[in-house]
Amino acid sequence: MTMTLLSVDGLSVQYRQGRQRLQALDRASFEVSEGSRLGVLGESGSGKSTLALAIPGLLPPNAEVTAGTVMFDGRSLTGASAKELEQVRGRDIGMVFQAAMNSLDPLRPVISQVMEALMAHPGVVENRAAARKRAAEFLRMVDIRDQYHSMYPHEYSGGMRQRVAIAMSLAGGPRLLIADEPVTALDVITQFQILGLLDRLKQELGLALIFVSHDLGVIASICDEAIVMYAGRIVERGTVHEVLHQPKHPYTEMLVQAMPRLTSTRGEFFGIPGSPPSLSSLPPGCPFHPRCPAVLAKCSAEEPEDTVLGPGRAARCHVVAAGVRS
Amino acid sequence: MAGIVAVAPAEGQLTVRPAAAWRQLLRNPRGAVGLAGLVWFVGLAIVGAILYKNPLPTGTTSNSVFLPPSGTYWLGTDQLGRNVFDEILLGAQVSVIVGFSATALATTLGAAIGVISGYFSGPVDSVLMRGTDVALALPALPLMVVLAAILPRGLLTVIGVIAVTSWPGPARIIRAGVLSERERTYILRERAVGCGEWRIVWRYILPAVMPLILANAALLTAVAVLNQAVLAFLGLGDPTHASWGNLLQGAFDGGAMLQGAWWVIVPPGLCIVALVLSFTLLSNALSDVLNPRLKAS
Numbered sequence: 001m002t003m004t005l006l007s008v009d010g011l012s013v014q015y016r017q018g019r020q021r022l023q024a025l026d027r028a029s030f031e032v033s034e035g036s037r038l039g040v041l042g043e044s045g046s047g048k049s050t051l052a053l054a055i056p057g058l059l060p061p062n063a064e065v066t067a068g069t070v071m072f073d074g075r076s077l078t079g080a081s082a083k084e085l086e087q088v089r090g091r092d093i094g095m096v097f098q099a100a101m102n103s104l105d106p107l108r109p110v111i112s113q114v115m116e117a118l119m120a121h122p123g124v125v126e127n128r129a130a131a132r133k134r135a136a137e138f139l140r141m142v143d144i145r146d147q148y149h150s151m152y153p154h155e156y157s158g159g160m161r162q163r164v165a166i167a168m169s170l171a172g173g174p175r176l177l178i179a180d181e182p183v184t185a186l187d188v189i190t191q192f193q194i195l196g197l198l199d200r201l202k203q204e205l206g207l208a209l210i211f212v213s214h215d216l217g218v219i220a221s222i223c224d225e226a227i228v229m230y231a232g233r234i235v236e237r238g239t240v241h242e243v244l245h246q247p248k249h250p251y252t253e254m255l256v257q258a259m260p261r262l263t264s265t266r267g268e269f270f271g272i273p274g275s276p277p278s279l280s281s282l283p284p285g286c287p288f289h290p291r292c293p294a295v296l297a298k299c300s301a302e303e304p305e306d307t308v309l310g311p312g313r314a315a316r317c318h319v320v321a322a323g324v325r326s
Numbered sequence: 327m328a329g330i331v332a333v334a335p336a337e338g339q340l341t342v343r344p345a346a347a348w349r350q351l352l353r354n355p356r357g358a359v360g361l362a363g364l365v366w367f368v369g370l371a372i373v374g375a376i377l378y379k380n381p382l383p384t385g386t387t388s389n390s391v392f393l394p395p396s397g398t399y400w401l402g403t404d405q406l407g408r409n410v411f412d413e414i415l416l417g418a419q420v421s422v423i424v425g426f427s428a429t430a431l432a433t434t435l436g437a438a439i440g441v442i443s444g445y446f447s448g449p450v451d452s453v454l455m456r457g458t459d460v461a462l463a464l465p466a467l468p469l470m471v472v473l474a475a476i477l478p479r480g481l482l483t484v485i486g487v488i489a490v491t492s493w494p495g496p497a498r499i500i501r502a503g504v505l506s507e508r509e510r511t512y513i514l515r516e517r518a519v520g521c522g523e524w525r526i527v528w529r530y531i532l533p534a535v536m537p538l539i540l541a542n543a544a545l546l547t548a549v550a551v552l553n554q555a556v557l558a559f560l561g562l563g564d565p566t567h568a569s570w571g572n573l574l575q576g577a578f579d580g581g582a583m584l585q586g587a588w589w590v591i592v593p594p595g596l597c598i599v600a601l602v603l604s605f606t607l608l609s610n611a612l613s614d615v616l617n618p619r620l621k622a623s
Contacts, residue, residue: 058518061447082523090520097518102511107533116529120521168519 002033005208006055006176011068011078013050013059022279024050026232027068032176037202037209039223039240041216041255043276047232048212052180055210056093057085072176091121094169096162098181103165104153110164111135111149117171124172138167142197159190163197170201177201178210183218195222216259220244225312228252231277231287238313248315250294286318294319350615357611360544363604367597371422374415381419381567383412392587402589404573405580413568414593420558420569421551421601424485428550431489433496433543440500441535445508445527455501462494470553474562481564488553496542503535537616544609548602555598570594
């Protein structure tokens with residue numbers, strides 16, 4: 001049995017917007033074991049990025065954790081001070097962001113930025129010369145050849161920049177890497193390279209990975225487990241195979257069907273009718289019920305709770321609950 | 327397309343490499359003229375400091391008052407029979423010293439307040455910006471006059487008074503630059519790497535807004551030079567050191583206008599205009615060179 005590295009329990013996050021409070025994350029609970037890979041699936045605005053930012057305490061100032069805990073390797077991150085969180089970031093938890101184009105400082109050569117990441121924590125490298133050597137090793141690890149090390153970010157392609165961002169996130173030797181849509185803006189060939197790189201790093205460094213994406217194919221190809229988010233709630237969880245091939249929640253089911261296939265003929269596509277609810281006016285009951293094909297009477301009255309379907313397998317749905325009971 | 331819009335600003339910033347920036351500045355007509363003026367007056371100040379031991383020339387004889395320009399007195403003499411050319415040369419020192427020192431002080435203060443206020447937002451920002459609003463709302467000239475009148479006379483007072491009245495503008499401008507810079511993804515990524523907030527401010531935010539600070543400092547120097555002349559003209563400068571403002575004041579009080587002694591009034595006036603113009607042109611060129619985004623629009 002592998003050790004639990006990260007455990008998120010009942011995590012809720014609200015954004016203040018004027019006088020309104022928007023519930024971006026509602027009682028999210030999940031665990032990540034050492035060396036395992038968790039995919040977080042969901043549409044725009046489903047709370048994926050909020051979840052990713054909340055774990056290392058990087059939420060913007062207008063967001064607030066209103067309930068729940070994040071435990072990393074036995075330490076509470078939700079109760080940690082700003083200084084303690086700085087220690088955790090980079091050293092224990094690395095992070096890669098979506099905007100590869102903008103995630104490097106345009107004013108500095110690439111290698112000097114990797115050096116900065118190494119020198120952000122005391123004790124990682126002794127001096128600048130050592131930092132330079134280590135930075136070059138990290139860049140080589142992500143397949144950036146030596147002649148490119150002293151170039152500026154604008155001389156790099158999107159994929160190269162994202163690889164540099166990955167190298168920087170690994171500089172402090174973290175055990176968990178949170179990747180928030182790391183391949184979203186990249187073309188498929190670059191996507192393939194980045195995914196291959198992440199997979200290789202996982203093997204070589206024994207990294208645990210939280211991979212946030214709206215792309216089912218990407219999640220299927222890199223993750224062991226998956227959670228599906230809708231309107232700030234985790235509506236389904238299980239192994240990637242279970243979630244994508246035997247989805248229980250009607251939303252997951254429709255999401256899988258909605259994915260375009262190479263074998264489909266022109267004009268044949270399937271979408272989920274309606275649009276995701278606005279966080280400022282969530283429908284009563286289950287937030288998915290206005291779009292749900294299997295809607296029950298109680299769906300609009302009462303919010304469903306998790307129905308546990310097995311170890312690590314659950315869905316938050318009245319229909320699933322009714323199906324289990326009958 | 328969206329991609330081009332997103333990439334252009336980041337690439338534009340790269341001209342900030344010092345060597346390239348110098349070359350561009352010299353190629354820019356305004357930059358070249360401004361820089362030439364600056365070098366010229368700094369040169370005058372240095373020559374003045376080397377040639378003259380006494381910072382305030384004394385008059386020669388009683389019958390040498392308001393002599394027109396001649397072979398002996400290149401720019402004539404003033405109401406006390408002093409050589410105007412000597413005074414012009416010595417006055418350059420005061421203008422250059424006050425201009426640079428007051429700007430250094432005001433820019434440091436303004437940059438510190440702007441950067442802290444912009445980066446740390448929240449209550450810190452509110453307090454600092456309300457303070458800046460108050461300082462901005464006070465009329466600069468009366469405040470300078472009052473302060474210079476109650477503080478002991480001297481160059482340090484002049485520098486301090488000018489600095490105190492000119493930091494709020496830069497603070498505001500720099501804060502605005504920081505506000506847009508801190509929202510960049512690479513700042514978030516830097517925090518995700520575990521970089522401390524002060525380290526981010528020092529190593530990322532400050533260099534990113536440096537073009538703004540520099541261009542603004544050049545403009546501030548122009549204003550400081552002018553303010554020094556104003557204070558000296560109002561009799562609130564340093565009376566122990568010749569300056570262009572002092573020269574104008576003396577000429578005005580001594581009735582140079584009635585005597586038709588234009589040579590006491592025109593040279594210091596032209597010097598002030600030329601130095602102020604040099605710094606203004608330089609500032610203008612600097613913001614073009616360091617911030618090409620502005621030039622495009």
